[in-house]
Amino acid sequence: MVASDLSVILPRVLIVSRRSVRKNKFVDFVGEYHLDLIVGYGAVPVIVPRVSGVHMLLDSFEPIHGVLLCEGEDIDPSLYEAEVSGLSPEELEEIRRLHASDTAIDKEKDSIELRLAKLCLERNIPYLGICRGSQVLNVACGGSLYLDVEKELSKNCLVGQKVEHIDYDNYDGHRHVVKVVENTPLHHWFKDSLQEEKMDIWVNSYHHQGVKRLAERFVPMAFAPDGLIEGFYDPDAYNPEEGKFIMGLQFHPERMRKPDSEEFDYPGCPSAYQEFVKAVIGYQKKLNSSISVQKAxxxxxxxxxxxxxxxxxxxxxxxxxxxxxxxxxxxxxxxxxxxxxxxxxxxxxxxxxxxxxxxxxxxxxxxxxxxxxxxxxxxxxxxxxxxxxxxxxxxxxxxxxxxxxxxxxxxxxxxxxxxxxxxxxxx
Structure with a gap:
């Protein structure tokens, strides 16, 4: 069977790699938790390498049935606001010192991922954004970000509302509570784990930035106690059975697993990936149907x-x-x-x-x-x-x-x- 035939059979999900330094050289990687879940639910991950010039070659990755964006550094602030939120030079320097691994802007990755996000929005291609991927989606739709959640949001909160969104020493084990919004996909996925009055779940997160102004097309699905939006989606572009899925999650459901185990904290943790791949398969069927009509x-x-x-x-x-x-x-x-x-x-x-x-x-x-x-x-x-x-x-x-x-x-x-x-x- 030729490659063109395989592309009709296997739904393809594009995932952009993250650049890191290993043995004094750059290497590209994608976390295996993401890849395992995509493969496990019936799609094929296609890794888009973060290398110079790739943003001009995205047509070469067609057909695109879905896009998952997940890991990476801070998004260039100039892409979502002209001024840097009124932070002092001393505060900016402290942010760079505390989050040195994240504040090194990667303009090439920004360009690749924003182009893919806009492509999904233009064609209604299923899109799942995890952590940075949710921020990319919001920026692509005209929203903005906190340059640093601690400096701009948490410092003004009451003691009981303060949230630690990142713990460099306990990446997988760190959790904080979020309140799930009723009648949203997140509510549906975690409903068996929610108490009716509290509507709370404990999530894994690893970020120092987050959504400041949510783009108009989106509806929040969860909030942290300090008010930060932890999940959002486009209700007009959400119907997995029909190939529709546009969503961003600030937390990491793929990492919400019990210590020394592959068992998830909640049965609903993998649902985002399951429903996303369902939409990817639905979108592929629609695309193939359109191609068949043209060939006829x-x-x-x-x-x-x-x-x-x-x-x-x-x-x-x-x-x-x-x-x-x-x-x-x-x-x-x-x-x-x-x-x-x-x-x-x-x-x-x-x-x-x-x-x-x-x-x-x-x-x-x-x-x-x-x-x-x-x-x-x-x-x-x-x-x-x-x-x-x-x-x-x-x-x-x-x-x-x-x-x-x-x-x-x-x-x-x-x-x-x-x-x-x-x-x-x-x-």
Missing amino acids: LKLDQEMDKKRKKIIRSFSLAKNIYTTGRGTHLVNESELEIGADFLQSNTALSLQQEKRLKQMGATVRNGGSYIERLKMNEEREKVAKNVMGKMSVEQLSDLMSFYHMMEQICSEVLERKLNGIVHEQLGS
């Missing part, structure tokens, strides 16, 4: 030849419409094929037909349209100046977004044209 739209040789001529006609018209150049280089008869098709076609919506006729109008109104384009040269200069001030990462994100939109538009248009041409030629 096969035309005979003559019909396919006509289809290609019509698509080329619209492609030429689109280029003229968007760039204002090339009318003298185009054979007018090629454009007329598309214009004739528009005249005889009534299957498109009014909005679609209007848009396509705008492109087709360049056949007869090329001269006047180019004059109008010249009036926009000043706006183009302003746009170029603005983009000239953007960072490489911002320009890369912008280019990736429009490239993705172009692909989507092209696929949808071709599917529609396939159906329309088939109907007309068959009648």
Whole structure:
């Protein structure tokens, strides 16, 4: 069986590695607890190495059926807020000293993971964020983070509300209490372990940052006593059976295990991974179904030849419409094929037909349209100046977004044209 066939059978979950130093060299790793759970519930983890340039190669990891982001350093503060929360230089220096292993910003990892998070949000690909992964998700949706929970949140709490969110000497054994919000997925997973009045569970956590302003699309699922959000999800993108799952957990359910045992603290601990993989499998089925429909739209040789001529006609018209150049280089008869098709076609919506006729109008109104384009040269200069001030990462994100939109538009248009041409030629 070839690799392309395997990709249709096995759901793939992308996980970005974390960089560390071992024997004076960088190594990439992912915690095995995550990998074991993903494999155990029926998906295949595909590790995306955190190496320079990978953020420009994410198309090579297609098809993507799910994304799990988990470990890593602090996210670059410039990605979620302009100012550093009013902390003094002395406080910032103390944070760097206390959390030296986490405060070394990794911009390459930020770029890879934010791009994957945005891809999931754009395509509704299932996403599970654990710890840093939950923070990446919130930032990708416009939320912000505490630069340091202790300095910005806990210090203002009453004695009974203070929480120790990190213990460097007791990574697996450290626990603190959180209150679960009713009628959320977290409540459903842990309901057999909750007391009706308390709604508390003890969780493992290992972080000094956390959600400050939760992005609008999300709903909290749990709070620590100091008020920190410990879990959130998008209720409009949560239906594992239908391939929908967008969630962030600040704590580590995969590490909530009894001492010297693989038994979980609560039966609900692995549920996040179980439901996530269920959504991954559901998403894969939807994706494969879509691919099957596209493959079924096969035309005979003559019909396919006509289809290609019509698509080329619209492609030429689109280029003229968007760039204002090339009318003298185009054979007018090629454009007329598309214009004739528009005249005889009534299957498109009014909005679609209007848009396509705008492109087709360049056949007869090329001269006047180019004059109008010249009036926009000043706006183009302003746009170029603005983009000239953007960072490489911002320009890369912008280019990736429009490239993705172009692909989507092209696929949808071709599917529609396939159906329309088939109907007309068959009648």
